[in-house]
Amino acid sequence: MKIEVIELRHVRMRLCAPFETSFGVELDRDCLILRVDSEGMTGWGECAAGSTPGYSYETTETAWHVLSEFFIPAVLGRQVEEIEDYRCRLGAYKGHNLARAGLEMALWDLLAKVQGKSLAAILGGVVERVPVGVSIGIQQDPDVLVDVVSQYIEAGYRRVKIKIKPGRDVVEVEAVRKSFPDLPLQVDANSAYTLEDVAVFKSLDDQQLLLIEQPLAEDDLIDHSQLQAHLQTPICLDESIISARHARQALEIDACRVVNIKSGRVGGLLEGLAVHDLCYKAGVPVWCGGMLETGIGRAANLALASLPGFTLPGDISASDRYYAEDIAEPRFTLNADSTIDVPTGAGLGVEVVSDALERVTLRREVYKL
Ligand code: OSB
Ligand code: MG
Numbered sequence: 245m246k247i248e249v250i251e252l253r254h255v256r257m258r259l260c261a262p263f264e265t266s267f268g269v270e271l272d273r274d275c276l277i278l279r280v281d282s283e284g285m286t287g288w289g290e291c292a293a294g295s296t297p298g299y300s301y302e303t304t305e306t307a308w309h310v311l312s313e314f315f316i317p318a319v320l321g322r323q324v325e326e327i328e329d330y331r332c333r334l335g336a337y338k339g340h341n342l343a344r345a346g347l348e349m350a351l352w353d354l355l356a357k358v359q360g361k362s363l364a365a366i367l368g369g370v371v372e373r374v375p376v377g378v379s380i381g382i383q384q385d386p387d388v389l390v391d392v393v394s395q396y397i398e399a400g401y402r403r404v405k406i407k408i409k410p411g412r413d414v415v416e417v418e419a420v421r422k423s424f425p426d427l428p429l430q431v432d433a434n435s436a437y438t439l440e441d442v443a444v445f446k447s448l449d450d451q452q453l454l455l456i457e458q459p460l461a462e463d464d465l466i467d468h469s470q471l472q473a474h475l476q477t478p479i480c481l482d483e484s485i486i487s488a489r490h491a492r493q494a495l496e497i498d499a500c501r502v503v504n505i506k507s508g509r510v511g512g513l514l515e516g517l518a519v520h521d522l523c524y525k526a527g528v529p530v531w532c533g534g535m536l537e538t539g540i541g542r543a544a545n546l547a548l549a550s551l552p553g554f555t556l557p558g559d560i561s562a563s564d565r566y567y568a569e570d571i572a573e574p575r576f577t578l579n580a581d582s583t584i585d586v587p588t589g590a591g592l593g594v595e596v597v598s599d600a601l602e603r604v605t606l607r608r609e610v611y612k613l
Pocket of ligand 2: 482483
């Protein structure tokens with residue numbers, strides 16, 4: 245298929261509640277939305293780069309630059325029959341995985357629609373709904389946190405993740421654990437600690453956590469392997485796993501025992517599939533991470549999470565946990581068993597709502613032949 249038109253948008257959407265992590269507070273979520281047109285068909289993609297280089301070095305501005313100057317010109321006017329073609333076209337370029345994955349998602353949507361198949365079917369999904377949890381940001385104090393946790397449990401979430409940072413960790417986890425002794429609970433540090441903080445993790449080790457996510461630096465594997473040696477609780481890596489090769493090396497040195505897969509972070513769904521396959525063969529559980537996606541990115545996450553290796557609940561909450569108004573329909577809702585249905589329509593299986601998209605667009609550019 246010849247790629248005829250690519251549209252790039254920078255969008256900003258107000259979050260239902262501020263989201264605080266060890267790298268900052270977000271009231272709005274920025275991302276890029278991509279639209280690819282070919283032979284009367286349209287594909288949509290979402291690039292998860294945010295307004296600050298807090299989670300990743302990429303931002304909406306770096307992603308805009310790399311997409312408009314390099315990635316879009318590499319495919320515009322070219323034939324793309326399969327995702328490997330896209331990968332080849334970008335073969336000379338390094339890094340910028342979030343940008344790379346945004347355009348790749350639009351191509352997956354387009355190619356799946358041409359085949360009349362859902363993305364989940366194309367990726368090899370095996371289930372119709374996937375278990376999900378909720379990721380809760382840092383709160384004012386432990387009492388407020390316990391309150392927020394109970395509200396999400398009330399709403400039907402059966403697995404909770406709480407964000408931690410130095411000084412806001414052991415007391416918080418103990419408070420939640422005391423109120424909810426049997427709750428499947430995990431923590432995410434977003435790389436805020438060093439090996440000097442081993443005592444913090446030894447305390448958390450007694451709290452029956454499902455896993456401890458990304459305690460140490462985003463570009464580290466070695467120190468994580470040292471930390472894991474001190475702990476019973478599995479370390480799960482997020483930021484540090486930017487490719488299947490990183491996943492292989494992390495498993496080889498026991499830097500983690502669980503892997504969070506985000507298609508954006510690894511440069512696309514194709515690489516996410518490779519991480520999944522590797523972990524699945526090794527018997528290492530994986531789960532689908534989230535980046536506060538709009539309905540577009542969330543649809544892709546649900547498709548990915550329907551693969552057989554995703555045995556732990558994903559950070560894929562219902563639409564109303566994130567946005568009062570979304571840019572795609574239908575909205576995702578939580579089933580009574582803390583699952584969300586995997587879309588079954590062709591491609592991503594969601595429809596973009598033009599006027600909703602228009603309302604949140606800050607900047608738009610159209611690239612044509
Ligand atoms: O580290 O998992 C993370 C959101 C933005 C950036 C990084 C992370 C997160 C979350 C939210 O934890 C997950 C979600 O989308 O619900
Ligand atoms: Mg994380």
